[in-house]
Amino acid sequence: MTRRHTPRVPHVGRTVTGGVALVVVGLLTAGTLAACSGGDDADAPAATAATTPGEPSTPASTGGSDATSTPSPSPSSGSTQAGGSSPSPSPSSLRVARCTADHLTGTLTAGDGGGAGSTFPYLVLKNTGGSPCQLQGWPGVSFVGGDDGTQLGAAATLDRSSPHATVTLLPNGHAHAPLKIGQAANYSASTCKPAKADGLRVYVPGETHAIFVKASGLTACTSSKVQLLQTQAIQPGAG
Known part of the structure; x- marks a missing residue:
């Protein structure tokens, strides 16, 4: 009897299985390596949003719609600021007015006393108005008499060496100007031509209306050649 020769079939299943195993092992190895490198975000490239060329991307914070957003008021719009406070007033609204004769009264006080043929009283001014006001500079001062406001002699000279900062008077507040009043008795009667004074006429700086300051015991020289004030x-x- 003749035996038939049966050809041997290769073990395909084993070869395929082995190939799959190699692929699986390779994938596991790659995944392990990828997992190890994912702990440092600094090395990862930043994600880039895909946009259509020529069209700007919409920021995420707007929700994709600007129609529903309310713009914040501009600081210059005059609206009330956060916390309920009103806008700061303009510098012009804070300006203090100049003091006028209508809101001032004057008195003559002893001041620094006297000596060397002169006295050194203070001309004191009081703000009788309801608002602050300011004075700056030298007052115009002269003797008056005759019970009718007639000026007697020369007006006071100004001591330009004295400080002259702006002075603010609150309601019922005071300011003063130091005076020097020479004695009429230091001059001959023919030179001085003395006369009793009722007080002082005072023009505060920048004002054309005078204040009468009543005072007693004053003697003026009516001659304009003698300077007492x-x-x-x-x-x-x-x-």
């Missing part, structure tokens, strides 16, 4: 600039307080 001198005034310093206005200072804060009553002296």
Whole structure:
């Protein structure tokens, strides 16, 4: 009897299985390596949003719609600021007015006393108005008499060396100007031509209306050649 020769079939299943195993092992190895490199975000490239050329991308914070957003008020719009506070007033609304004769009264006080043939009283000014006001500079001062406001002699000279900062008077507040009043008795009667004075006429700086300051015991020289009065600039307080 003749035996038939049966050809041997290769073990395909084993070869395929082995190939799959190699692929699986390769994938596991790659995944392990990828997992190890994912702990440092600094090395990863930033994601880039895909946009259509020529069209700007929409920011995520707007929700894709600007129609529903309310713009914040501009600081210059005059609206009330956060916390309920009103906008700061303009510098012009904070300006203090100049003091006028209508809201001032004057008195003559002893001041620094006297000596060397002169006295050194203070001309004190009071703000009788309901608002603050300011004075700056030298007052115009002269003797008056005759019970009718007639000026007697020369007006006071100004001591330009005295400080002359701006002085603010609150309601019922005071300011003062130091005066120097020479004695009429230091001059001959023919030179001085003395006369009793009722008080002082005072023009505060920048004002054309005078204040009458009543005072007693004053003797003026009616001759304009004799200079009895001198005034310093206005200072804060009553002296």
